[in-house]
Amino acid sequence: MYPVSFEYHRAGSVDEAVALLSRFGESAKLVAGGHSLLPLMKLRLAEPRHLVDIRRIPGLSGVREEGGALIIGAATPHHVLERSPVVRERLPMLSEAAAQIGDAQVRNMGTIGGSLAHADPAADLPAVMLALGAELVAVGPKGRRALPVDRFFVKLFTTTLSPGELLTEIRVPLPPPGSGGAYAKLPHPASRYAVVGVAAMVTVSGRKITEARVAITGVAAKAVRASATEAALVGQGAEAAVLAAAAERAVEGLTVRSDPRMDPSYWRALTVTYTRRALAAALERAG
Numbered sequence: 085m086y087p088v089s090f091e092y093h094r095a096g097s098v099d100e101a102v103a104l105l106s107r108f109g110e111s112a113k114l115v116a117g118g119h120s121l122l123p124l125m126k127l128r129l130a131e132p133r134h135l136v137d138i139r140r141i142p143g144l145s146g147v148r149e150e151g152g153a154l155i156i157g158a159a160t161p162h163h164v165l166e167r168s169p170v171v172r173e174r175l176p177m178l179s180e181a182a183a184q185i186g187d188a189q190v191r192n193m194g195t196i197g198g199s200l201a202h203a204d205p206a207a208d209l210p211a212v213m214l215a216l217g218a219e220l221v222a223v224g225p226k227g228r229r230a231l232p233v234d235r236f237f238v239k240l241f242t243t244t245l246s247p248g249e250l251l252t253e254i255r256v257p258l259p260p261p262g263s264g265g266a267y268a269k270l271p272h273p274a275s276r277y278a279v280v281g282v283a284a285m286v287t288v289s290g291r292k293i294t295e296a297r298v299a300i301t302g303v304a305a306k307a308v309r310a311s312a313t314e315a316a317l318v319g320q321g322a323e324a325a326v327l328a329a330a331a332e333r334a335v336e337g338l339t340v341r342s343d344p345r346m347d348p349s350y351w352r353a354l355t356v357t358y359t360r361r362a363l364a365a366a367l368e369r370a371g
């Protein structure tokens with residue numbers, strides 16, 4: 085199907101994008117890579133009359149290290165996260181996850197800001213950002229604000245972004261020494277979206293796990309932290325038996341979304357298995 089006709093606006097700056105969103109209100113939508121929005125428009129599930137393209141705004145794409153964090157521009161495409169030397173060195177979990185998104189075309193076009201703002205329940209980067217404890221920076225008509233990722237995802241395809249706001253950057257704190265992170269994913273064989281994806285970040289000191297953040301995507305209506313798993317890890321020895329017991333708890337409090345193609349008990353079992361895999365790889369990287 086063809087989308088309804090729309091007017092295309094290429095914003096030259098963040099201020100111009102905000103002004104265009106204010107001017108056209110609910111009839112406008114931002115577009116970055118277009119790889120989530122355009123399929124919806126072709127199905128007429130989204131019918132914006134104005135598209136505000138933010139992909140070429142100078143400074144909105146790229147990665148830099150600053151003040152103990154990686155600062156990622158919201159319009160940074162997935163392939164940059166996959167290949168950037170600084171991401172590979174400082175946050176290998178992020179490049180590992182980006183490399184598993186869709187195919188080369190999707191990774192060339194899709195952006196981190198688009199992925200987080202779209203909040204698809206099977207997207208990879210929401211879980212990775214939860215495990216990394218990122219902070220999302222948004223700019224809108226009332227100015228700029230920082231949103232902790234833990235409060236960003238509300239429900240299916242819904243975030244705490246206000247109308248007229250756009251994400252401009254994602255600030256990821258660099259983990260302390262003794263930390264390791266990993267992303268384990270079972271991709272859907274056709275789309276490559278996560279059937280289940282688990283992002284784990286652990287910090288080890290004196291053979292004990294001192295910090296753990298674990299997040300799951302694909303299974304519930306939004307990416308969620310596995311709080312019971314995290315609690316079962318902190319203060320414990322970095323041992324296989326501890327990991328296995330903690331992974332079993334990944335499904336505690338997890339509301340499996342309804343999908344006629346998936347048996348919920350199989351989905352839970354997959355979640356436990358991929359949590360165990362992500363934790364084992366994260367601990368190995370933590371050394």
Ligand SMILES: Cc1cc2nc3c(=O)[nH]c(=O)nc-3n(C[C@H](O)[C@H](O)[C@H](O)COP(=O)(O)OP(=O)(O)OC[C@H]3O[C@@H](n4cnc5c(N)ncnc54)[C@H](O)[C@@H]3O)c2cc1C
Nearest residue numbers: 116117118119120121186194195197198201208251276277
């Ligand atoms: C065949 C296929 C396979 C895919 N496989 C995967 C996969 O395996 N894993 C995965 O995670 N994803 C997958 N995707 C999704 C892909 O990663 C998308 O590109 C991404 O989720 C959205 O990014 P985008 O830049 O294309 O956003 P767009 O489609 O341009 O926008 C998506 C939504 O976000 C809004 N938006 C965009 N940028 C911003 C911003 N800076 N601030 C606020 N709102 C914004 C738009 O208004 C729109 O509502 C797949 C997509 C396709 C088509």
